[in-house]
Amino acid sequence: MSQTEDRTGIDWEARFRNDDTPWERPGLHPAAEVWLQTGVLAPGRSVIVPGCGRCPEVTAFARAGLSVTAADLSDTAIAWQKTALRAAKLTGHCIAADILRPGDQLWRPDEPVDLVYDQTFLCAIHPRLREDYAFALANLWLKPGGQFLALFMQKDEPGGPPFGCPLDAMRELFSETAWIWPDPDDIQAWPHPSLNGKPELAAVLTRR
Numbered sequence: 012m013s014q015t016e017d018r019t020g021i022d023w024e025a026r027f028r029n030d031d032t033p034w035e036r037p038g039l040h041p042a043a044e045v046w047l048q049t050g051v052l053a054p055g056r057s058v059i060v061p062g063c064g065r066c067p068e069v070t071a072f073a074r075a076g077l078s079v080t081a082a083d084l085s086d087t088a089i090a091w092q093k094t095a096l097r098a099a100k101l102t103g104h105c106i107a108a109d110i111l112r113p114g115d116q117l118w119r120p121d122e123p124v125d126l127v128y129d130q131t132f133l134c135a136i137h138p139r140l141r142e143d144y145a146f147a148l149a150n151l152w153l154k155p156g157g158q159f160l161a162l163f164m165q166k167d168e169p170g171g172p173p174f175g176c177p178l179d180a181m182r183e184l185f186s187e188t189a190w191i192w193p194d195p196d197d198i199q200a201w202p203h204p205s206l207n208g209k210p211e212l213a214a215v216l217t218r219r
């Protein structure tokens with residue numbers, strides 16, 4: 012087992028090489044479509060897609076005029092994203108790295124960005140890495156006033172990935188001292204097309 016696999020608990024690179032990727036959607040996440048249509052993902056804004064895998068949102072965001080940084084520890088996934096961008100004659104920053112290496116090695120963009128779009132990344136990482144992720148989001152990745160576009164995976168069974176992200180735990184992880192939460196009526200549930208239809212709760216959190 013590699014050091015990264017030991018820390019992350021799963022050999023993501025092997026999953027992409029073997030096409031064993033049940034989390035992948037046939038198209039754009041409907042929440043991403045809403046955020047594109049309503050101007051949350053607006054042209055000119057900068058966005059990080061952590062743990063991007065092979066999600067088509069990277070190219071879609073670049074096509075919509077955003078400055079996209081796509082990051083993943085899988086070389087195969089990042090090569091796929093580069094090819095997709097090139098095929099669409101678009102550009103983006105593609106980072107092949109473990110972006111949650113602890114301490115000083117925690118990855119950071121050259122400049123903090125406007126948006127972070129999380130699609131099945133938070134639920135994919137081991138819960139022991141969640142504090143590092145929340146720290147990076149609030150202190151290294153997002154500008155003040157920047158927005159975390161979250162899709163919180165809901166599931167009752169223990170274990171993972173995907174690891175459940177119940178709202179009470181999320182409110183603790185992304186506490187009101189650092190984040191402004193949306194009105195509960197503005198948190199929308201979207202069932203995943205595979206993964207037994209587990210719902211993801213789409214919420215836009217704003218960094219104070």
Ligand SMILES: C[S@@+](CC[C@H](N)C(=O)[O-])C[C@H]1O[C@@H](n2cnc3c(N)ncnc32)[C@H](O)[C@@H]1O
Binds near residue numbers: 034061083111112132
């Ligand atoms: C469940 S997949 C989701 C992929 C993509 N977001 C999607 O929705 O299709 C989780 C992704 O996170 C990546 N990942 C997991 N831990 C990571 C880490 N520490 N640093 C960078 N990427 C990581 C994996 O390689 C994988 O591509």
